[in-house]
Amino acid sequence: MLTETTEAAYKRHKGIGPQVRQAYDKAIGQIFAELSSSDLEEFKVLYEKHENSDLDTETIINSTRSLMTKVVLEMNQCFFEGNDVENKLATLEMLKELFARYEGKDWNVNAAAPEELTRPLRMRSLDFSIHFMERQLEAQEKELEIAMAKSNANRERLKNVQDERVKLHVKIEEQLSLYREINQEINKEKL
Template sequence: MSVKKSATEPNIEEAFKRHSPIAAKVKEEYEKALIDIFADMGPNCLEPFAAILLENENTILNKETLIERVRMRMSQLLPKINENFFVSNDVGKKLITLEVLKEKFEPFKGTNWQVHNLTPEERTRPVRMRLMDSSIRFLQKQINSQEKAIEIAMAKSRENRERIHNIQNERVKLYALMQQQTSYYQDMFPKLMDLSKKMIGAEILD
């Protein structure tokens, strides 16, 4: 029996699709902010470096050329760094998840949970519940392990029962054969005795 979702219950998949543009938007804003940092740089930003270079090496720094090279280099490098950061850390998915969670828990915004008024037992209840859940999972693993051991033992027991049954069948067959041989010997014994007597009598007559 399938359980119908409430009409007011948010659909997580739809929420993810609805908030998916946030990833590209934030990434674009980051790229723009990083580029703007170096776009605003001017030759005066290199004044301290130019002064040190002039003082120590008696060299005049071409600030205009250098700042242009730095700006060009950073404009090429920073988008790659930003792209790697977003991809390697799965930032897009995390941003979408954050927006979905913000939407999901919006009704609880501003709620006073009165944490400071809770008793120690109430405060530690979530931790104890997690520990209990871990204990249940551990016990379940133990039960599963024991069930496997029981299955193996039962399989061996079935094999042993079959082996014992086969041995018993062989014993019954052997016993029947012995009975048959004994009966045959009992039937033949008088005849052999008569034959022996006749042979002895014939020898005496000779």
């Protein structure tokens, strides 16, 4: 039933597009109607002074008026055809007719529940909280990357120190065993 009403309203308003287009064309025709040769008097004086000839301002104004009107009319035609204005105007008028019963209604905002009234604020607050937490997580991830890099560098340094200790320990053991051998030989000679 609503579809039939909608289609009927659309068909009723289908003719509004050409009417609006005619009104625009008429208004465009009047835009440059006020141009006159007196608008170019200052240019005419300068031209006559520098060129030593007469400037036909009436012809210039007429050609300018017709050219500008033609250009604006073509732009208007392209706008109407490229944007499907006639159908959109018919749709707009149909919607205005269908929802006319709501025009001027006093929507009682105070009758809404507090949860409904504050929902946009709460949602915005949650959005800000999420955004803040995301930024904190990004900062913590960067700090974690830096800490991990430092930790890996320290582990590498500690491993190098440990390797050096093992090497030194081996050298000390070798030296000790050499000293023991020398000590044993000295003790044998004394006997």
